[in-house]
Amino acid sequence: MIHSIEQPKKNTILELLSQLCAISAASIGLITLLGWILGLHMFATYGITNIPMAPSTALCFVLFGAALFFRQRYSINRRTHFIGLFVGVVIGLCALLLLYVSLKGIHPEIEHLGFSIENSFDKIIIGHMSPLTAICFVLCALAFLLFLSSTLVSVKRGWATLLLSLLVFFTASIMLIAYLLETPLMYTANLIPPSLPSSLAFLFLSFSMLVGAGLQLQHANSLKKDTSSFVPIFIIVMFIVFTTIIIVGSANLYQSFKRNLRTEISEQLSAISELKVNQMTLWRNERIGDGRLFYKNFAFSASVKRYIQSNNDRDAKKSILTWMEQIQNAYSYNMILLLDPQLNSILQYPEIEGQIRVVADQKERDSVLSGNIVFQDFYRNDKDQKVYLKLLVPILEEHFPNRVIAVLMLRISPERYLIPIVKQWPIPSKTSETLIIRKDSNCITFLNDIKFYNNSLLNLTIPLTKKDVLAVKAATGYSGYVEGIDYRGQEVCGYVRSVPNSPWFIVAKTDKEEAFESLNEKLWQIIIFSIALFFCGGAGIGFLYRYQQYLFYKGQMQLMENVKSSEMRYRRLFEAAQDGILILDAETGRVVDVNPFLIELLGLTKEVFLNRKVWELGFLKDAIANEDNFKELKEKGYVRYEDMAMEAHNGERHEVEFVSNVYVVDGKNVIQCNIRDISSRVHAEMERKKAEETLKVNEALLDSIINNSTSLIYVVDTEGRFLLVNKTLELLFSKSREKLVGQTREGVMPKEAAEEHWKNDVEVMKSGKVKIIDEHNPEHDGMHTYLTIKYPLFNSEGEVYAIGGMSTDITERKRAQDGIKKLNAELETRVLERTSELDLANKELTAFSYSVSHDLRAPLRAIDGFSLALLEDYAPELDDQGKDKLQRIRSATQRMGRLIDDLLSLSRVSQLDLKRKSLNLSSVAQEIANELQKSDPSRDVEFSISPDVTVNGDKELLNIALANLMQNAFKFTSRHAKAQIEFGVTAQNGTRTYFVRDDGAGFDMRFAEKMFGAFQRMHSSVDFSGTGIGLATVRRIVSRHGGKIWAESEVEKGATFYFTLV
Amino acid sequence: MDNKIILLVEDNPDDVDLTIRALIKKKILNKVVVAHDGAEALDYIFQTGMYQGMKRTLPTVVLLDIKLPKIDGLEVLRRIRTNEQTKLLPVVILTSSKEEQDIFSGYKLGANSYVRKPVDFEQFADAIQYLGLYWLIVNEPPPIS
Known part of the structure; x- marks a missing residue:
């Protein structure tokens, strides 16, 4: 990517x-x-x-x-x-x-x-x-x-x-x-x-x-x-460009070196050639200067004249010879001749045998005879075969400067001086040399001995047509640095010049091979350097290429990993999907893959699916289950069935939604089928319909309830407009529901009443709480009162959007209520009056009781005290009868005291506030039993008390009641040697019933009811003492606890006192 | 024992006689000062009225009836207890009343004991004996000058 x-x-x-x-x-x-x-x-x-x-x-x-x-x-x-x-x-x-x-x-x-x-x-x-x-x-x-x-x-x-x-x-x-x-x-x-x-x-x-x-x-x-053939064009281009740069650069460098070297060589050769030319010019000028020594040398010309005129004049001859000798010695002329104007030798030095003939062309001859010094070029002497140069100097007559009387010829060998000058090369060199050449009619002639050609002087000629030859180039007008070949045909470079005032040309040349020797070295250096650079660059580019490959493959790997992880993700999706997914081969319709959800849904194994056709599997009951549909799918690329029946292996039927589409993976068509179990959805749909019906029924029910209610039922919105009204309301306002809905109360009610109602609505709206109030509405038969419940209706955001109300006409009830209220008020005053009366009575009674307890006892105490004082102080004076009577007074008094106490007790039992508490009656009974036993230790009474009988009652009162009952039992068993007194609890008629039982004297059941009245006694005081107030007190206490008391007995068979408490 | 005085506050002369008789019968021979009403009792204790200027000894114990003319017993008790000098004085309420209200008020006002006079003289005498024994002999009286 x-x-x-x-x-x-x-x-x-x-x-x-x-x-x-x-x-x-x-x-x-x-x-x-x-x-x-x-x-x-x-x-x-x-x-x-x-x-x-x-x-x-x-x-x-x-x-x-x-x-x-x-x-x-x-x-x-x-x-x-x-x-x-x-x-x-x-x-x-x-x-x-x-x-x-x-x-x-x-x-x-x-x-x-x-x-x-x-x-x-x-x-x-x-x-x-x-x-x-x-x-x-x-x-x-x-x-x-x-x-x-x-x-x-x-x-x-x-x-x-x-x-x-x-x-x-x-x-x-x-x-x-x-x-x-x-x-x-x-x-x-x-x-x-x-x-x-x-x-x-x-x-x-x-x-x-x-x-x-x-x-x-x-x-x-x-x-x-x-990717296998992936070679990035960028790399190739880079490599080509890089190579081109290296090559061009190297070539350029080489050229630059070559140019520099050439300039250097050129300068060097130029300098050398210039030097040579200068030397030659100098030498030549010197020679001409020699000539000038005799030219217009009138002393010499006089001697010559004399010698010519007086033939063989010794003096003249001697003088001439002396000149000659001097010259010869000084300037190394190997021969000096004196010639007549016809150029015949007349005198020579050194003297040699024979006639010497001077060769000169007409031009030279004319020039000499017209009085010019002529420098005759190289020539080969026929006699000695040597090469010489000649200087012809005209000897002029003193008085006739235009008259040449003789010609002095100075012959000089170039070998002596000129050749060495030319030959000499300032720096050591194998091939470098200087050539002097002369252009002849159709060729050039070499005028010096040269390195690679023996005896070249005047012998070596090269035709002018050989233009490549440096010497030819020199002779044909070139000047300066030239490259070409030399006489050997060798590649040379040289510098050519002409020697001024002479027919000579000078060529300073050296073999290219030698001159550019250093260039070769440089070339190799450059080549090696270039190759090194090439390899370095190549390696660099290679590295770059590798790096790019690395990046590329890394990218590919990343891509693959991405694909892998993506595939994994999809695999997970596939496996975790809550839809059934089938992958089919588009060509054959065979199952390629199936996800676990579908396997589980159908209750089959994966093996059953794989490599089988969908319509063979048979779990789909219609539509897709045949080949025609499959073909349709292949053509359309997409098929969807909303509600399709599917049968699982165990026969369970599912409603499914079937979506299938075709897509391309790796150039192959694949079909993906998504099967969604919508059984629950269908079920939910049915449920919803049912719920809707129920809702409708409920709604109708609610409607009928609302409309049949005698109360006014309505809902108003936050602006006070009716949203809902019931029939009663329609009847009240004599308007149809349609007219009422959307209206405010102002339209149907008097203004004041409408405002009152609206005020209540607003309060409910603001508080958001239910409000129960009385509302009023004037109607034809007077003001009506309605008991109204107003409640807020909240929307999903928790805001009040409407107010519901239910108003019941309570006008009649209100009237009745008012009557009752009035009655009640009257009753209240009456009760208050009565209560104050009662309070007074109570107070009086209390004062009475107080007086009884305090004031009635004082005289009794005095009677008893003084009776005893009488008995003690006046015993001797009293007879037995008197003593007995006093004794009777005392016992009566004491009985009176007990009566008063019992009465007080009974009255207090009635007056005391009932303080109910959880109370263990057994322990109370036990304490009483202990006291009773202590009061009369001589008696053999067995107490049997049921443990942990707990009641909820007033401790003090129950203590009094139980004490009374148990004292009675103790008292009425006193005649028996052995007695048994029992306290316990039993259930009678499903009620918790407490009892005190004894095996004493008992009583006749005929008087059972009477027994609980005050001052009622069953036995004589003689038999059993008692005030007759005890059981009355007990009954009072029991009844104050909301209970009942009764007794069961038989004479001499004991008695049982039962009581209940609430 | 001689200088220990019993102050008996009782309006009923019968009861006074019977009480003294009981004391004597039980051999309690301390001096008994009788006040016939609340006012007199207070006069005695605080040296006011008829007792003003008289030298008197503070009683070791006060036997106090509740129902008294002029100032009732509970009021007497209250005044005794509110006085710095007499607030520690042992006071025994000796009365015919068995009213809870009275018992409660008596204890609340700081009575040291509450004894109900029985009708039976012998029982009464026994009660007086116990009282005398306890308050005059057994009990160490508070340091009142």
Whole structure:
């Protein structure tokens, strides 16, 4: 994924580059054509020494470049395709034709395109397409045609384009490099060499196609995801560019070195040659100066005159010879002759035998005889075969300066001085030497001995036609630094000059091999350096490539992992789905996969599903379960059944929704079926319908309740408008429901009443609480009162949206109630009156009781006390009868005291407030029993008390009651030797009943009821003492506790007293 | 024993005689001062009225009836208890009343005992004996000057 996002960016740059290259190639052709038109050859050659590009080639480049540009720039369509096809085919065929004719040596004039072109450039035929160019064009055309026809699918054509382009690219590179190294290809062959612009244009063309084809290949690869053949075009381009840079750079460097070296050599040679020339000029001038010694030397001319006139004048002769000798000694002339004007020797020094004949041409002779010093050039003496130089000095008569009386000839050997000067080379060198040459009529003659040619002096000549030869070049007018060959045919470089005032030329030359020896070294250095750089760069690019590959594969891996994790996610979804999912092969309809939910739903195993057709499985009862439906699905790509019956393995039926669609995975059609169990939904739907019906019934019920209610039932909104009214309300206001709903109360009620009702509504609305109030409404029969319940209705946000109300007419009830209230009030006052009366009575009674207890007892105590005092103080005076009577008074008094106490007790029992508490009656009974036993230890009474009998009652009162009962029991058993008294609890008629039982005297049941009245006694005081108030007190206490008391007995069989408490 | 005085506050002369008789019968021979009503009792205790300026000894115990002319017994008790000098004075309520109200009020006002006079003289004499024994002999009286 990462790649497909990043690539286009790079590609746009590369595409632009390739378009630019195509345009460049076309431009080169165009410029060349322009050059031809304007006659600016530089435009076609890019260098004086280069051959120009042929107009035909230029045209081809223009067409090709344009076609390629259009192909690259614009998306391929019919027009660009057609143009490309046309151009490719035409150029290819033309190139093929030209190649053929060129190789045959035929150069058709049509190639010039009408420009007048001289037919050769330094023997090379120009204005025609080079066979190499033609081959390149053929290759280019082929590549272009392939490129045109190549599509994203046809990768092979793309590769072929790439390969052909690469071939052209390398060819062009070689041609270009050859140019850069100044050794252009095929310049020496018979064939026409390719021009520099052509090389350049081909480089551009091939590069453009290379990039174009590469991009297309890459695009195709990225589409196919064919990673194995993935070579990023970027890398290739980079490598090519890098290589080109290295080569061009190296070549440039080499050229620069070469230029520098050449300059250096040139300067060196120039200096040397200049030195030589100077020396030679100096030597020559000296020689002429020698001549001048005799020229117009009238002393000498006098001697000569004298010698000529008086033949063999000894003095004259001697004088002349002395001059000669001096000269000869001083300047090393090997021969000095004195000649007559006919140039016959008349005197010689040193004297030699025979006649010496001086050779001189007419020009020299004339010059001498006209009075000029003539420097006669190298010549070979016939006699000694040696080479000399001669100086002819005219001897003029003193008084007749124009009259030459004799000629002095000074002969000098160059060997002595001149040759050594020339020969001498200032620095050690193997091949360096200086040549002196002279141009003769049709050849040049060497005037010195040279290193590689024996006896060259005047012997070696080279015809002027050999223009390559340096010496020839010197003689034919060149001056300065030249390169060429020397007399040996060796490649040399040299500096040529002419020696002023002489026919000589000087050539200071050295072998190229030697001169440029250091260049070779440099070349090797550059080559090694370039190779090193190449490998380094290659390694770098390789590394880059590897890194890109790494990134690419990393991306791929990431992608795969993403795919994997995505697949896992989907797998999870698939497995965890709460829908049944079936994956089918679209072709066969066989099950490929099934998810666990469906397996479980149908109660089958996975194996049952796999590789079987859906309609064979048979769980779907209709629609899909046949092949026709399957075909329909395949055609439509999507099928949906909303409600379909499905049967599980155990026969359970499910309602399902069946959705199925077709999609493509890895180029294969797959069907996915989603089966959703909607049984519960269907069920829920039914439930809902049922609920709705119930709701309807309820609603009707509610409606009837509301409408049949005698109360007014209504709902008003927050503005006070009726939302709902019942029949009673309709009747009250004599308006139909339709008219009432939406109305406020103002429309149907008197203003005051409406306001009162609305006020209540607002209160409920504000408080949000239910309110029960009386409301009033004036009606035809007077003011009516309604008991109204108002309640707020809340919406889902908890805000009150309406007020419900229920008003019941309570006018009648109210009236009745008022009556009752009045009665009650009256009753209250009466009760209050009575209560105060009662209170008074109570108070009086209390005061009475108090008086009784306090004041009645005091006299009794006095009676008793003083009776005893009488008995004690007056015992002797009293007889027995008196004593007995006093005793009776006392006992009566004491009985009176007990009666008073018992009465008080009874009255208090009635008055005391009842303080109920949880009470353990057993322990109370036990205490009483203990006291009773203590009061009379002599008695044998067995107490049997049920434990833990608890009651809720007043402790003090129950204590009194129980004490009374138990005292009675104790008392009425006193006649029995052994007695048993029992306290316990029993259930009588389902009521908790307490009892005290004894086995004493008992009583007659006829008097049972009477027994509980005050002062009622069953036995005589003689038998059993008692006040007759005890049981009355007990009954009072029991009845105060809300209970009952009764007794069961038989005479002498004991008695049982039962009582209940509430 | 000689200087221990019993103050008997009782309006009924019968009861006074019977009480003294009972004391004597039970051999309690301390001096008994009788006050016939509440006012007199207070006069004695606080040296006011008829007792003003007289030298008197504070009783060791006061036998106090409740129902008294002029100032009733409970009021007498209250005044005794509110006086700094006499607030620790032992006071025994000796009365015919068995009213709970009276018993409660008596104890509330700081009575040291509450004894009901029985009708039976012998029982009464016994009660007086116990009282005398307890308050005059057994009990260590509070340090009242």
